[in-house]
Each structure stands twice: as structure tokens, then as C-alpha cells.
Amino acid sequence: xxxxxxxxTLRDRAAIIARALSDSKRLCVVERLAEGERSVSDLSRDIxxxxxxxxxxxxxxxxxxxxxxxxxxxxxxxxLADARVLEAYRxxxxxxx
Amino acid sequence: xxxxxxxxTLRDRAAIIARALSDSKRLCVVERLAEGERSVSDLSRDIxxxxxxxxxxxxxxxxxxxxxxxxxxxxxxxxLADARVLEAYRxxxxxxx
DNA sequence: GGACTACTTGCGTAGTTGCGCAACAAGTGA
DNA sequence: TCACTTGTTGCGCAACTACGCAAGTAGTCC
Numbered sequence: 001x002x003x004x005x006x007x008x009t010l011r012d013r014a015a016i017i018a019r020a021l022s023d024s025k026r027l028c029v030v031e032r033l034a035e036g037e038r039s040v041s042d043l044s045r046d047i048x049x050x051x052x053x054x055x056x057x058x059x060x061x062x063x064x065x066x067x068x069x070x071x072x073x074x075x076x077x078x079x080l081a082d083a084r085v086l087e088a089y090r091x092x093x094x095x096x097x
Numbered sequence: 098x099x100x101x102x103x104x105x106t107l108r109d110r111a112a113i114i115a116r117a118l119s120d121s122k123r124l125c126v127v128e129r130l131a132e133g134e135r136s137v138s139d140l141s142r143d144i145x146x147x148x149x150x151x152x153x154x155x156x157x158x159x160x161x162x163x164x165x166x167x168x169x170x171x172x173x174x175x176x177l178a179d180a181r182v183l184e185a186y187r188x189x190x191x192x193x194x
Numbered sequence: 195g196g197a198c199t200a201c202t203t204g205c206g207t208a209g210t211t212g213c214g215c216a217a218c219a220a221g222t223g224a
Numbered sequence: 225t226c227a228c229t230t231g232t233t234g235c236g237c238a239a240c241t242a243c244g245c246a247a248g249t250a251g252t253c254c
Contacts, residue, residue, distance in 0.1 A: 014192075018115045022112050022116035056213085074231080075231085076230075088191070095114050136201095152202055172199090
């Protein structure tokens, strides 16, 4: 087993994850990426925002370790870095119901 | 069963829950309340902040439906309104690890 | 009523966030 | 090299957040 008591740093990191998930556009991104890789322009079109804005949202998710990116030519594909994010999101939805 | 596709409102509400959990002091509150009811002054002492500040954090959690309060004489006791919040918090910690 | 405790609310402020827009960087292909 | 596409970064601004502090509210006890 690992630590049982949540250390300050673990709590802080959990807060950062929660912060990254605290925007409905970013949650929408998580939903899309749950289906598979998506490019920045795909996501911005689906969600209905400008590309720079989407890029910033993705940067927030990336800094939280929620998504990862891969470049192919001049398109950048994003994917979920950790499938457990979906579990966390589902639990948030349960609480939100 | 209820809705399978996350509606806009469900997503928005999940974002509100995540926002409420996006502060380490509030996560600390959730940890304390997982052990049982606590008064505002108890929480502010344990967490090390002023009472008005704690009251505001509790208001955020209350508006998100995460905690509920009960008055007994002068003291107001807060408790977790939904035990599933703990599940969500644990999942956030899993992702944060 | 008056003094006291416990909590909430209002206010001002410094810091942060989300957004639009412009500029820049990275890659492709003629 | 030039034009083009795709993302990222910088900048300015309005909105929001966390905090400290003062003031107000709710309840107890004398």
C-alpha cells in the first residue's frame, strides 16, 4: 500500500486536478477524448470555441497531467493521459445529480 | 435508469462540484468532515485560517451541495451532505498520484 | 436589557481565470 | 523561398476568487 493519510502535496495535486475539471468546456473535452484521439481544431469545432482558446484549455489539462499530446505532421492529437480521470468525472456527475 | 448522455446541465453541475473541490483548504474540510460533524470554529482552528474565511469556504461547499449545516445553540455544525463526495475525492487523489 | 460567544456578511484588494485578438512557431508542399 | 495550414504564445480586459478586516446577526446566560 501507499500512504494512507493524504499528505499536503497529494491534497494540493488533487486540488489541481479538480481545478482542471472545473470548467464545462474542459469537461466536454474529456468526454470527447474518452472516445479517442482528437486534434485541436476538431475539439475547437466540436465544442464551439476559437482555436487559441481551446489550446489554452488543453494546456490546463496537460499541466494537470490529464491529457497528453502527440504531433503528426502539423496536427497535434490529444488523448487522455489517465483513464482514471473518467472514473473521477463519473463520480463528480454522481454527486452533481 | 436516468440519462445516459451527459446533458449540458449535468456537465455544468459537475463543473461546479469540481470547482468547489479545487481548493486545498476545502479538500481539507472534506477530510475532516469525513470523520464526522465539525463546527466552524473547530474547522478554522484545525485548518489554520480565520473564522470568516472558513465560513466563506463552507458557503462554497454548501452552495455546491457538498456539505449541510445544523445549528445547535450558538454553534453551527457542518457535515458531508453526500458520502459519494468522498469517492470522488479518492478518485481525484488516484489521478493526482 | 446587556455582555458574551459563534457565525455570517459586506467591503476592499491582490491575484487568478477565461476570452478575443494579434503575432509567432512548426510543419507541409509547390 | 513562398504560401498555406495547424497550434501555441503574448497581451489586454472583464469577471471571478481568496483573503483580511470590520460590522452585523443569532443564540446563550446573567
